[in-house]
Amino acid sequence: MFIGFFLALRAAGVKASLREYLTLQEAMQAGLGDYDIDTFYYLARATLVKDERFIDKFDRVFAESFKGILQPKPAALNGVEAQDLPEEWLKLLAEKLLSDEEKAQIEAMGGFEKLMETLAKRLEEQKARHEGGSKWIGTAGTSPFGANGYNPEGVRIGQQTGRNRKAVKVWDQREFKNLASDVEIGTRNMKVALRRLRRFAREGAAEELDLADTIGSTARNAGFLDLKMVPERHNAVKLLLMLDIGGSMDDHITLCEQLFSATKGEFKHLVHLYFHNCPYDTLWTDARFRSADAVPTHDILNKYDATWKLIFIGDAAMSPYELIQPGGGISSWNTESGQDWLQRLVTAFPKSVWINPVPEKHWNYTQSTKIIREMFENRMYGLTLEGLDAAMHRLMH
Amino acid sequence: MARFEGTSSFVATEDLKVAVNAAVSLQRPLLIKGEPGTGKTVLAQEVARALGKDLISWHIKSTTKAQQGLYEYDAVSRLRDSQLGDARVHDIGNYIIHGKLWDAFEAQNAPVLLIDEIDKADIEFPNDLLLELDRMEFFVYETRQTIKARQRPVIIITSNNEKELPDAFLRRCFFHYIKFPDRETMERIVEVHYPGMKSLLLREALTAFYELRELPGLKKRPSTSEFLDWLKLLMAEDIGPELLREKSAAKLIPPLHGALLKNEQDVHLFERLAFIHRRGG
Numbered sequence: 291m292f293i294g295f296f297l298a299l300r301a302a303g304v305k306a307s308l309r310e311y312l313t314l315q316e317a318m319q320a321g322l323g324d325y326d327i328d329t330f331y332y333l334a335r336a337t338l339v340k341d342e343r344f345i346d347k348f349d350r351v352f353a354e355s356f357k358g359i360l361q362p363k364p365a366a367l368n369g370v371e372a373q374d375l376p377e378e379w380l381k382l383l384a385e386k387l388l389s390d391e392e393k394a395q396i397e398a399m400g401g402f403e404k405l406m407e408t409l410a411k412r413l414e415e416q417k418a419r420h421e422g423g424s425k426w427i428g429t430a431g432t433s434p435f436g437a438n439g440y441n442p443e444g445v446r447i448g449q450q451t452g453r454n455r456k457a458v459k460v461w462d463q464r465e466f467k468n469l470a471s472d473v474e475i476g477t478r479n480m481k482v483a484l485r486r487l488r489r490f491a492r493e494g495a496a497e498e499l500d501l502a503d504t505i506g507s508t509a510r511n512a513g514f515l516d517l518k519m520v521p522e523r524h525n526a527v528k529l530l531l532m533l534d535i536g537g538s539m540d541d542h543i544t545l546c547e548q549l550f551s552a553t554k555g556e557f558k559h560l561v562h563l564y565f566h567n568c569p570y571d572t573l574w575t576d577a578r579f580r581s582a583d584a585v586p587t588h589d590i591l592n593k594y595d596a597t598w599k600l601i602f603i604g605d606a607a608m609s610p611y612e613l614i615q616p617g618g619g620i621s622s623w624n625t626e627s628g629q630d631w632l633q634r635l636v637t638a639f640p641k642s643v644w645i646n647p648v649p650e651k652h653w654n655y656t657q658s659t660k661i662i663r664e665m666f667e668n669r670m671y672g673l674t675l676e677g678l679d680a681a682m683h684r685l686m687h
Numbered sequence: 688m689a690r691f692e693g694t695s696s697f698v699a700t701e702d703l704k705v706a707v708n709a710a711v712s713l714q715r716p717l718l719i720k721g722e723p724g725t726g727k728t729v730l731a732q733e734v735a736r737a738l739g740k741d742l743i744s745w746h747i748k749s750t751t752k753a754q755q756g757l758y759e760y761d762a763v764s765r766l767r768d769s770q771l772g773d774a775r776v777h778d779i780g781n782y783i784i785h786g787k788l789w790d791a792f793e794a795q796n797a798p799v800l801l802i803d804e805i806d807k808a809d810i811e812f813p814n815d816l817l818l819e820l821d822r823m824e825f826f827v828y829e830t831r832q833t834i835k836a837r838q839r840p841v842i843i844i845t846s847n848n849e850k851e852l853p854d855a856f857l858r859r860c861f862f863h864y865i866k867f868p869d870r871e872t873m874e875r876i877v878e879v880h881y882p883g884m885k886s887l888l889l890r891e892a893l894t895a896f897y898e899l900r901e902l903p904g905l906k907k908r909p910s911t912s913e914f915l916d917w918l919k920l921l922m923a924e925d926i927g928p929e930l931l932r933e934k935s936a937a938k939l940i941p942p943l944h945g946a947l948l949k950n951e952q953d954v955h956l957f958e959r960l961a962f963i964h965r966r967g968g
Contacts (some may be wrong), residue, residue, distance in 0.1 A: 313713065322709050332705035340857035342720060342864040505762055513816050515766065
């Protein structure tokens with residue numbers, strides 16, 4: 291039963307390992323599961339999921355795997371299956387989870403079959419009581435987690451129903467939905483992704499004691515202390531950020547603002563420049579595109595060397611002429627095509643990526659997106675946590 | 688085995704209790720993540736208190752090395768002593784400084800060990816502690832002794848998600864994500880901190896607080912601890928529920944907002960909204 295659930299989890303992309311599965315078994319044996327679906331759900335979650343981004347997937351798989359058991363389908367309730375299914379499940383659960391002592395106790399009460407009978411009778415009673423009402427189906431009185439009822443304290447089916455309904459809600463509420471990694475992202479999440487770009491290096495003035503070197507050189511120095519210093523470690527990544535502003539990018543402005551404010555806090559060496567649709571001979575240091583803020587693209591190419599990493603953020607959606615035709619630019623006359631300029635930038639900065647806020651599935655429908663993606667040799671990534679992650683990974687290697 | 692059921696000063700949700708008890712009884716580390724200000728660090732203190740154990744906290748910084756948690760060999764002191772001709776120099780044990788893990792392993796009664804903000808450290812940090820946390824023992828090369836835990840301590844690790852933790856490390860832990868408390872839980876939290884608070888004021892304050900948190904475009908959403916500070920201020924200043932209601936209905940900035948909004952952009956956002964509202968209304 292749990293194996294199926296475990297495999298379903300893995301199939302859904304939750305990276306649970308065999309070790310964690312065994313831990314769950316161990317925890318159940320230690321009585322932590324408590325034969326209570328709520329507790330079992332929390333326990334399984336704490337054991338099998340190690341990243342809040344996967345909790346939503348876990349909830350979905352959990353709901354799917356245990357659906358038949360927790361919420362029998364309305365149609366099945368009237369028939370025999372409704373009681374058959376949980377019974378089977380219960381037996382499996384009991385075999386797995388009950389200790390020998392507990393099994394003996396059940397035996398003393400008349401054996402498992404007897405208990406099943408009792409439960410069936412009680413369910414029958416309950417059904418009869420409720421059938422008059424119109425809401426009976428919703429309460430799903432046939433819940434197998436009447437399992438709790440088997441413990442020597444007695445059967446408490448009435449309570450149980452209420453508890454199960456609440457439990458079902460816990461994972462059906464999907465409270466962790468917005469932590470899933472393929473949905474859009476907030477500033478904090480972006481910072482986390484961007485932090486993968488951190489690379490520590492020792493540069494600048496020597497101000498920290500290098501213990502290993504000091505000892506080594508002191509020993510060589512016949513025991514006379516010879517202090518050695520090293521520079522402090524700091525984040526040495528240098529980042530050139532080019533943002534597409536205006537026009538079709540207006541739809542994505544909040545997302546880009548967020549990304550921008552995230553980068554601002556993270557990097558000491560950060561230069562941001564703006565362009566409209568496609569970079570030509572001029573870039574701007576301010577999104578208002580005033581002539582005072584204009585910088586010739588050649589200056590950028592000369593000023594920054596290949597150790598800088600270049601990130602383009604834009605939807606790459608424009609008329610193909612803007613990209614491939616000299617004079618095709620929409621704001622001013624360009625003697626060389628946008629493609630030429632882009633190619634220059636990509637060549638000058640081998641560590642470059644294009645981040646596209648448009649969902650990946652739409653990329654193939656825009657010709658300019660396809661061209662740019664080819665120019666970047668597929669280094670185009672979506673503006674999602676996953677995309678950002680892949681982009682940062684690419685920039686580092 | 689003692690069970691953790693929350694304490695008089697800490698409200699634990701059902702899922703948190705399950706995770707803590709699983710970690711305690713199976714003696715595995717518990718990894719806690721969550722929004723800042725949801726009580727990740729406090730949890731360890733409360734678990735220690737509830738289970739009647741000592742708490743050993745190890746706060747991690749970006750420069751912390753795994754080795755520092757085990758022990759450090761103070762080579763510089765020894766070097767100095769050797770130059771001064773100190774007799775202590777012959778015993779290397781005099782220069783071994785115990786780390787937090789060593790203290791936790793050697794304690795008479797198994798303590799609670801808090802490894803706070805593990806993600807602040809270098810990426811390799813968790814990997815360097817894998818074996819030590821798994822087997823609860825380590826080897827001191829300088830003195831050639833093996834330090835073994837007398838009893839396995841309860842280990843609680845917190846992370847702010849600044850770095851991804853390695854899979855091998857995660858596989859050995861239980862995991863819990865403290866989500867932001869819903870209204871009902873928040874009422875219980877307030878009850879624990881300020882017992883007998885006027886319910887009308889609390890209700891209005893909660894409404895104003897959750898409205899504020901839901902506001903789109905907020906740079907930093909206020910946390911539980913900030914809410915508690917704010918309530919304290921409200922009570923100290925004796926601000927009535929009517930004032931709160933009137934403010935929240937008009938979508939104006941709540942009184943004493945300095946306790947909730949810690950960012951001038953957020954304050955500006957509110958002022959702009961208030962302006963638009965006045966003009967529109």
